[in-house]
Amino acid sequence: MGYYYRWEDFSEREISYLKGLPESSKLRVRIMSGEKIMITQVNAKKGAYVPRHHHEAEQIFLVFKGQIRVTTGKESPRVIGPGDIWVVPSNCVHSVDYIEDTEALEVVSPIRLDNFVGYTISHTFFETKDS
Numbered sequence: 109m110g111y112y113y114r115w116e117d118f119s120e121r122e123i124s125y126l127k128g129l130p131e132s133s134k135l136r137v138r139i140m141s142g143e144k145i146m147i148t149q150v151n152a153k154k155g156a157y158v159p160r161h162h163h164e165a166e167q168i169f170l171v172f173k174g175q176i177r178v179t180t181g182k183e184s185p186r187v188i189g190p191g192d193i194w195v196v197p198s199n200c201v202h203s204v205d206y207i208e209d210t211e212a213l214e215v216v217s218p219i220r221l222d223n224f225v226g227y228t229i230s231h232t233f234f235e236t237k238d239s
Contacts, residue, residue: 111115113140115138115140115149115226117140118138118140119138119196119237120136120137120151121136121137121139122135122136122137122147123135123137123223124125124222124223124224126158127223130157130205130218131155131156131157131179132156134152134154134155134156134206135149135150135151135152135153135156135158135206136150136151137149137223138151139224140145141219143218144217144218144219144220145213145215145216145217145218145219146165146215146216146220146223147214147222148214148215148216149211149213150169150208150211150212150213150214151210151211152174152176152206152210152212153206153209153215153216154206154207154208154209155206156206156210157203157204157205158203158204159203159205159234160179160201160202160203160234161201161202161233161234161235162197162199162200162201162233162236163174163199163220163233164199164218164221164222165198165215165216165217165218165219165237166196166197166198166199167194167195167196167202167214167215167216168193168194168195168196168197168214168215168216169193169194169195169212169213170192170212170213170214170215171188171189171190171192171193171194171210171211171212172190172211172212172213173185173190173208173209173210173211173212174189174190174207174210174211174212174232175188175189175206175207175208175210176188176189176204176207176208176210176212177204177205177207177208178179178194178202178203178204178205178229179202179203180194180196180200180201180202181200181201181202185205186201187207190213201235203228214231
């Protein structure tokens with residue numbers, strides 16, 4: 109048994125756990141999830157930024173348009189663009205700086221529950237100055 113949807117049926121919105129952070133309104137997502145895998149369409153304006161954080165989910169990020177500067181673990185920042193794929197292992201600290209307007213697709217497993225409005229337990233952990 110399969111399920112069928114239209115991408116437009118999933119509303120585009122801000123990421124709830126980024127609200128209040130500088131430039132968070134420049135990052136818009138459309139999310140669809142099954143029980144064990146989640147896919148997110150990312151539309152970001154130049155200047156959007158996701159600070160260093162980690163989560164249980166393994167993350168695969170495919171850039172279609174634009175350029176982003178990413179950091180993974182203790183590696184030096186790297187600029188990726190159209191056609192590039194960035195894989196972030198589970199619980200690996202990483203960040204994203206959108207240096208151009210960007211369109212991308214993100215796939216994660218397991219699903220990131222804190223992406224859903226109303227979910228009260230955080231599963232995304234931002235670095236602090238004390239970390």
